[in-house]
Amino acid sequence: MYFDESSVKQYLSLPSLLEILSDVLHRYSKHDPSLQQPIRSVLPIDDRQNFLLNKPCIDLHRGYMCVKTITYFPASSPTIDGVVSLFDSKTGRLLLTADAKEITAQRTAATSFLATQLLAFSKWTDDKKNHACLTIIGCSVQGHAHLEVFTQLFKWNKVYLWSRNVKNAIDLQSKYASQLKHIEILKDLNDIRLQETDVICTCTGSEQALIGLKQVKKGVHINAVGSFSPKMRELADDLMISEDTNVVVDSRESAMKEAGEIIQSKANIAAEVGELVNNEVLLQEISQQKTTIFKSVGLAIEDLAAAIVLHESKTNA
Numbered sequence: 001m002y003f004d005e006s007s008v009k010q011y012l013s014l015p016s017l018l019e020i021l022s023d024v025l026h027r028y029s030k031h032d033p034s035l036q037q038p039i040r041s042v043l044p045i046d047d048r049q050n051f052l053l054n055k056p057c058i059d060l061h062r063g064y065m066c067v068k069t070i071t072y073f074p075a076s077s078p079t080i081d082g083v084v085s086l087f088d089s090k091t092g093r094l095l096l097t098a099d100a101k102e103i104t105a106q107r108t109a110a111t112s113f114l115a116t117q118l119l120a121f122s123k124w125t126d127d128k129k130n131h132a133c134l135t136i137i138g139c140s141v142q143g144h145a146h147l148e149v150f151t152q153l154f155k156w157n158k159v160y161l162w163s164r165n166v167k168n169a170i171d172l173q174s175k176y177a178s179q180l181k182h183i184e185i186l187k188d189l190n191d192i193r194l195q196e197t198d199v200i201c202t203c204t205g206s207e208q209a210l211i212g213l214k215q216v217k218k219g220v221h222i223n224a225v226g227s228f229s230p231k232m233r234e235l236a237d238d239l240m241i242s243e244d245t246n247v248v249v250d251s252r253e254s255a256m257k258e259a260g261e262i263i264q265s266k267a268n269i270a271a272e273v274g275e276l277v278n279n280e281v282l283l284q285e286i287s288q289q290k291t292t293i294f295k296s297v298g299l300a301i302e303d304l305a306a307a308i309v310l311h312e313s314k315t316n317a
């Protein structure tokens with residue numbers, strides 16, 4: 001069975017995705033032997049701007065194996081294209097294939113949301129929750145997916161957008177204008193409104209830092225999703241290595257190999273997001289009084305989680 005883009009949208013329930021994501025990320029960080037995820041292969045093509053990525057994993061506990069193969073061609077539209085395949089780990093049978101663009105968009109935004117629940121919402125008062133402000137930086141596929149997931153699962157008081165390509169920001173603003181009372185476009189990243197923001201999602205393919213310590217308020221939570229090679233980065237060294245900042249990643253192994261911010265700044269990694277699931281003490285230690293950064297590069301087990309939700313939506317129907 002093939003799930004095209006619209007069936008992925010239809011069948012990928014966000015609450016179910018969040019539940020399976022927290023389980024697999026937690027088991028990954030506990031080094032559960034029933035979960036195997038080798039480091040993915042990222043093959044540069046010709047000029048090294050384009051990549052072929054191959055991401056396998058096996059979950060013997062849940063009884064599935066998954067592999068996602070995608071191309072990353074930033075001069076093409078869309079940048080990411082490919083396929084996710086889910087197999088039965090007992091019989092070896094192929095269970096489904098699905099559009100990787102939509103799965104990648106949704107599961108990346110859902111993982112950022114999970115990190116935000118853990119590192120930001122859990123320390124906020126009710127009053128803060130009622131007045132919270134979100135900024136999305138980069139308004140292409142990931143920018144759209146982050147705004148979609150973050151507004152489906154939380155009520156924001158204000159939303160700000162910034163994009164190098166202003167038309168992308170205007171398009172995203174128009175899409176949400178009837179649904180969100182306050183959705184505004186920032187003129188640049190020194191705009192004072194960025195300082196009001198409680199949660200920032202950076203979703204660009206930048207190779208230069210876009211945000212530094214002085215542009216944000218202390219205690220902000222940032223989901224930095226854009227970089228996945230040593231040359232790419234969205235956050236400046238002063239923010240990464242400030243004594244007021246704690247950096248959390250999806251995988252230490254992957255982040256140290258792929259995340260430009262971590263490699264270039266040599267920032268300390270406080271934890272993997274999976275270590276924070278069901279660990280109140282560590283969570284408090286890392287998030288209280290701190291600016292928190294969740295740097296994700298993307299893991300095969302996140303694609304697995306999405307493919308399981310699609311498969312089970314059909315088998316349980």
Ligand SMILES: NC(=O)C1=CN([C@@H]2O[C@H](COP(=O)(O)OP(=O)(O)OC[C@H]3O[C@@H](n4cnc5c(N)ncnc54)[C@H](O)[C@@H]3O)[C@@H](O)[C@H]2O)C=CC1
Binds near residue numbers: 074139
């Ligand atoms: N962490 C994760 O799990 C995942 C991360 N990504 C990464 O997230 C980023 C966004 O993904 P898509 O929206 O699919 O890519 P896209 O190629 O559609 O959009 C990238 C956006 O970044 C902007 N951009 C590029 N360089 C910039 C710069 N120097 N300053 C400001 N803006 C700049 C472009 O104008 C474009 O709007 C990509 O870098 C991608 O590799 C994508 C999927 C998963």
Ligand SMILES: O=C([O-])C1=[NH+]CCC1
Binds near residue numbers: 104228297
């Ligand atoms: O996890 C993923 O699929 C990707 N991370 C960066 C580009 C694609």
